[in-house]
Amino acid sequence: MPWKDGTGPPWLHGKFKGCGYRMTMPRQIILDVLSGTTEHLSAEDIYHKVHSAYPSIGLTTVYRTLELLVHAGLIHKFDFGDGRARYELVEGSQNTGHHHHLVCTGCGGIIDYADFIDQEIELLKKTEKGLSKKYNFKITNHLIQFYGLCAKCQKQ
């Protein structure tokens, strides 16, 4: 199978086999946790959630699995500026679909939003085209994030 290097199409739950990856209990449960939430979980958050279903799991395995999933393109890794990475299943599952994040610099809260996606896509297309020509840079992913103050933090 061609895409153990993460260049192939993302696979979903249970598609590890055939890619050289083994589907193990820890991996299944970690995917389940990510599938079943819209939160922005850190490695340790995931570790705690997984722990209730599979108490013997180690934090190391969580980190290794997350790295694997990122590399395979199944999940995204985000940095919201609080010193720890956060992970989210890519669009396609029962998840929210394509969206971006508002990061409150007051309380650290995150709001997902999916407005103006059409216009954004248009910009991205143009950018992608222009930059691939200008720099011969092949874009595979993008990150858009807004920072500011949420309603609650504005009052204070």
Next chain:
Amino acid sequence: MPWKDGTGPPWLHGKFKGCGYRMTMPRQIILDVLSGTTEHLSAEDIYHKVHSAYPSIGLTTVYRTLELLVHAGLIHKFDFGDGRARYELVEGSQNTGHHHHLVCTGCGGIIDYADFIDQEIELLKKTEKGLSKKYNFKITNHLIQFYGLCAKCQKQ
């Protein structure tokens, strides 16, 4: 003076005074280093550069000064996914002006670009307006970044 909390207008080189901040040699030199480069320096990079002009400076002071400058809105802090923060003077100096980054996931290289800024501004305006109404979220900053492969890494 009203803006020790970072809500006021950014000051440039030498404008520390009057904000409660003291202009010291380490701070001047750190600002000089940032002003004189278009690289994307990490705290340690800056530490090394500063060290040649001011050998007694400590890495701690670099970190503290950078935090101060970020908080005051004079510099931006970026995460390009390599585990260390990188810093850049905001637009206004002899710098490149408003731009975003292409991050090569192959070699970690960064390309600055400033294309499609007009269209981007338009999108941002709409987004800002829409989101401030919908979520009562006051946007103060944004981050746009593209990931992919640079010309060199595509060949390999």
Next chain:
DNA sequence: ATATCTGCAAAGACTTTGCATGAGA
């Protein structure tokens, strides 16, 4: 004069690595 800043050393936080055991195909 005095509140702020600095440098050193130590601590903290998140993440990665080494290695022997255990488990999937």
Next chain:
DNA sequence: TCTCATGCAAAGTCTTTGCAGATAT
């Protein structure tokens, strides 16, 4: 069976904190 995955412990990195001495205004 045989390779790959796991868990524990230890190590690695980047960053922050405590504190006494130095400095800017």
